[in-house]
Amino acid sequence: MSGKPIKDMIIGTMRNGPETLKELEMAKKTGKDISQERDVVKKKVAQYHPSVLHLVVSEIEAVSPIAKRIRLVSEDGYLPPFEAGQYINVFCEIDGVRTSRPYSLSSSAKQRAFYEITVAAVDGGFVSGYLLQCLKPGDRLEANGPAGVFHYHPVFHSKKSVFLGGGSGITPFVSMIRTVLESGEDREITLLYGSRTEEAAMYHEELSAFAKKHSNFHYTLILSDEEKEGMEHGFLNAARIQAHVPDILDCTYYLCGPAVMMEFCRKALEELQIPGRSIRREVFGTRRDIWNEPGWPEGMTGEEIFHIQIGEKQIEAKSGESVLTALERSGVRVNVCCRSGECSLCRVQLVSGKVFTAQGALLRYADECFGYIHSCKAYPISDLELRF
Amino acid sequence: MAHYDVIVIGAGNGGLASAATLAVNHKKVAVFEKHNIPGGCGTSFRRGRFEFEVALHQLNGMNTKERPGPTRQLFRKWGVEDAIEWIPIETLYKINLPGGRGVALPADKKKACQLLCKEFPAEAEAIRRYFQMVWKFNEEIADFLAKSAASPANPSELKKFITKTGFPKIYKVLARYGVRSTQDVLDEFFKSRELQLCLSAYWCFMGMPPERFPFSILARCMYLYTVDKPYYVRGGSQVMSQALMDTIRRHGSEVFLNCGIRRILLKNGRAVGVEDENGNAHYAHKIISNVSPTITYAGLLKDEEVPEACRQYFKSYTTGISALTCFIGLDCPPEDIGFTDSFNLIYDSLDANQDFKNAYFTNTKADPIVATCYTIDDPCVSPPGTSIITAGTLKYGEAWEKLSPEEYHRTKYEAADQIIRRLETRFPGLREHIEEMEVATPLTHMRYLGHPGGAIYGYEQDLKSSVFFFPQDEFIPGLTFSSGWVNTCGFGPNYAYGDKIAQSILKEGR
Numbered sequence A: 001m002s003g004k005p006i007k008d009m010i011i012g013t014m015r016n017g018p019e020t021l022k023e024l025e026m027a028k029k030t031g032k033d034i035s036q037e038r039d040v041v042k043k044k045v046a047q048y049h050p051s052v053l054h055l056v057v058s059e060i061e062a063v064s065p066i067a068k069r070i071r072l073v074s075e076d077g078y079l080p081p082f083e084a085g086q087y088i089n090v091f092c093e094i095d096g097v098r099t100s101r102p103y104s105l106s107s108s109a110k111q112r113a114f115y116e117i118t119v120a121a122v123d124g125g126f127v128s129g130y131l132l133q134c135l136k137p138g139d140r141l142e143a144n145g146p147a148g149v150f151h152y153h154p155v156f157h158s159k160k161s162v163f164l165g166g167g168s169g170i171t172p173f174v175s176m177i178r179t180v181l182e183s184g185e186d187r188e189i190t191l192l193y194g195s196r197t198e199e200a201a202m203y204h205e206e207l208s209a210f211a212k213k214h215s216n217f218h219y220t221l222i223l224s225d226e227e228k229e230g231m232e233h234g235f236l237n238a239a240r241i242q243a244h245v246p247d248i249l250d251c252t253y254y255l256c257g258p259a260v261m262m263e264f265c266r267k268a269l270e271e272l273q274i275p276g277r278s279i280r281r282e283v284f285g286t287r288r289d290i291w292n293e294p295g296w297p298e299g300m301t302g303e304e305i306f307h308i309q310i311g312e313k314q315i316e317a318k319s320g321e322s323v324l325t326a327l328e329r330s331g332v333r334v335n336v337c338c339r340s341g342e343c344s345l346c347r348v349q350l351v352s353g354k355v356f357t358a359q360g361a362l363l364r365y366a367d368e369c370f371g372y373i374h375s376c377k378a379y380p381i382s383d384l385e386l387r388f
Numbered sequence B: 001m002a003h004y005d006v007i008v009i010g011a012g013n014g015g016l017a018s019a020a021t022l023a024v025n026h027k028k029v030a031v032f033e034k035h036n037i038p039g040g041c042g043t044s045f046r047r048g049r050f051e052f053e054v055a056l057h058q059l060n061g062m063n064t065k066e067r068p069g070p071t072r073q074l075f076r077k078w079g080v081e082d083a084i085e086w087i088p089i090e091t092l093y094k095i096n097l098p099g100g101r102g103v104a105l106p107a108d109k110k111k112a113c114q115l116l117c118k119e120f121p122a123e124a125e126a127i128r129r130y131f132q133m134v135w136k137f138n139e140e141i142a143d144f145l146a147k148s149a150a151s152p153a154n155p156s157e158l159k160k161f162i163t164k165t166g167f168p169k170i171y172k173v174l175a176r177y178g179v180r181s182t183q184d185v186l187d188e189f190f191k192s193r194e195l196q197l198c199l200s201a202y203w204c205f206m207g208m209p210p211e212r213f214p215f216s217i218l219a220r221c222m223y224l225y226t227v228d229k230p231y232y233v234r235g236g237s238q239v240m241s242q243a244l245m246d247t248i249r250r251h252g253s254e255v256f257l258n259c260g261i262r263r264i265l266l267k268n269g270r271a272v273g274v275e276d277e278n279g280n281a282h283y284a285h286k287i288i289s290n291v292s293p294t295i296t297y298a299g300l301l302k303d304e305e306v307p308e309a310c311r312q313y314f315k316s317y318t319t320g321i322s323a324l325t326c327f328i329g330l331d332c333p334p335e336d337i338g339f340t341d342s343f344n345l346i347y348d349s350l351d352a353n354q355d356f357k358n359a360y361f362t363n364t365k366a367d368p369i370v371a372t373c374y375t376i377d378d379p380c381v382s383p384p385g386t387s388i389i390t391a392g393t394l395k396y397g398e399a400w401e402k403l404s405p406e407e408y409h410r411t412k413y414e415a416a417d418q419i420i421r422r423l424e425t426r427f428p429g430l431r432e433h434i435e436e437m438e439v440a441t442p443l444t445h446m447r448y449l450g451h452p453g454g455a456i457y458g459y460e461q462d463l464k465s466s467v468f469f470f471p472q473d474e475f476i477p478g479l480t481f482s483s484g485w486v487n488t489c490g491f492g493p494n495y496a497y498g499d500k501i502a503q504s505i506l507k508e509g510r
């Protein structure tokens, strides 16, 4: 007895002790060797969330005078599953600056042979211009994602969906529509698409053809700058929503488009007394004229130059540009994905100084207690000291 | 080339606690975390107007400022007790029995005992005996631990004493109940299945059904939660994690976020450093792994570096359970749908052991449901007029790992839908008030924690692998562990264990 470790000795005298010790001995003989676990987790996680997607451009085609759809295949043949409405964040290096932009996938989620994104030109846009003008089939791109929460959630969304899209904000809806119609899902979709002109409307032909073929898909194009026969003229307002949606309180509403249109639609839905829980939104980035956002410090123009200290490095930053942009411009590598304040990957500690936080930054309570910011939604309004 | 006193791999509860104690005691520490935020399980995420807590239900070991429990004492020592708002909870849990009967147990021995006697008058005598036994059990543990601690250098003294008198004579209650399952002990005391369910609740904190859940852990939980009261934290566990990270940095040590470790470096069989995912090497006298031993040995070391004895040792430990959790933001206050208590265990049958077997499948038709309404603990947890509920079941990862990517989303939503459907029978109107909802599966936990099987409580903690048998043996000099994989899981126990590991390193250094 005295030769045994004290633990075994004690347990041996306890009720059910000897039985437990015996069981332990058995388990040692029959158990699995941990070396079998090598890379199991890594491989499983990569199936759904690879750290990087290595993509190759397979096709590029214009879908409007200012927009192209870009088909992407995987370098190693594998693309992870996604939910229609999600985006990927595409990285590129332009003039020596490594940056990225999120683009909603517009292809059907029912197939994973390729992903398709649709890029619209933005005036003076840094990345959209590059993708539209310089990218060609065979080029390689890195991306992360798919990510995002702008998608159908069967547990609490209505089977009756109303899509309110404006401009390039049609892209996630194209994916959702293709996904539902191609698989014959039991859902009803009404799409109201606001575009300046018929020509500028993306995927108009495909959407019209879908509407002809599928009785559960209703499509109306609304032109703001053009009057055309058989098409509606004006904006996406309450009267129009009411006219096209029979049972307005039974639907889930999905909004995607330019900030102005989103705000307009929000008010329209409020007027119609649609509860907030029935409204989902995707904002395509932060407004360019951040200095016009409510709460922007009086007297500042967006042109002020401040210094940011990060580690050993000191860089210059303009108040009208996000901290993330300033960091990327000077070659500091920051983790990013959504670039719209939601995912928190670009989080940094604000050691000193002040920032303006744009709408939509989903900070945690702890961030506010301990001074952390989402650099994609934070604008320098004094000299700053940051820490990763 | 950086050199530290101690390197910690992982900024989860165990890693942060070890690092904080070391840093406060002037050691130069570097913590490496692959995520962009500290905490591991101890974290939160945002959706719409809501911030969802990922892991913390009830913190133990707090008690009041005047009578600080062990967890509060640690936060005091780390200098952040007052940086955090602690919120006491008055109810241990509510058991929702089949048929709609509910029993909410107050966090007070006398009141809890009285309530149960009133609810189950036929077994009143046994209930009183049971409570006495649980308290005696804990007193004997305290005494035994004190004696062991008093003669750490001379275990043979204790051994002689025990051999001479016989352990069961000195520690009667401990010897009788110390290595038995919860079901076994409850069967000895009680006839009513309903009453048994009212007392076994903590099994879900360790992910073992009553028939495998060590009674000693139940007895500890019951005692500690009652004596020190359960607590919640304003802002959730992310606040504690961030406070610890800031403590570490404030004392001149480092926390590197977004910096995973891909290898542990050995020299002559001793762990001397780590290599991060960017290929940089960092060296230290001691390495603490907050990562599971499984991934540490089978992911950060090469097969030939892992001693045969180590592989043999781990054979008796099996990967533990994960969970399927619905994070729900409602656009109404909890009372509108009849939610009255924060922590709920919901049974649709009286056979918890049988229902638990459904944990091996993806569907959620029978599993006991754990539902926590954080708004009841802290009305400020979400905007006025809204509430937050997390509801889920324990699930093993295997069935989820076997799904094809095509099946994954559908399976996930079906499982979540079934949970909501079952909850709606007790909380009518729940579904129509959902404003935000996210569903986490075992694969989600696997992604964020990096644990095999998406395990949330470490290895399976049954009689042969917990309490007396946690996998705390070490096989590679210079490498030690601090996590829920080598110790009782839970926030309080992990902070305490992390601190203990740090203390032993401080002693070695002297």
Ligand SMILES: Cc1cc2nc3c(=O)[nH]c(=O)nc-3n(C[C@H](O)[C@H](O)[C@H](O)COP(=O)(O)OP(=O)(O)OC[C@H]3O[C@@H](n4cnc5c(N)ncnc54)[C@H](O)[C@@H]3O)c2cc1C
Residues within 6 Å of the ligand: A087, A101, A102, A103, A104, A105, A117, A118, A119, A120, A121, A122, A124, A125, A126, A127, A128, A129, A148, A168, A171, A172, A258, A259, A282, A283, A284, A285, A286, A287, A288, A338, A339, A340
């Ligand atoms: C989740 C998500 C999904 C997106 N999906 C798509 C998509 O499917 N197709 C697509 O074309 N774009 C999409 N975008 C927008 C896209 O990521 C880029 O913002 C856009 O291409 C402009 O980038 P840029 O580099 O050309 O412009 P920048 O050099 O970044 O400059 C444009 C500036 O204007 C802002 N801005 C960007 N877009 C607009 C706009 N439409 N109106 C006003 N200001 C704008 C930007 O935030 C920035 O401040 C998406 C954005 C998000 C966040």
Ligand code: FES
Residues within 6 Å of the ligand: A335, A336, A337, A338, A339, A340, A341, A342, A343, A344, A345, A346, A347, A374, A375, A376, A377
């Ligand atoms: S990149 Fe997602 S929050 Fe900034």
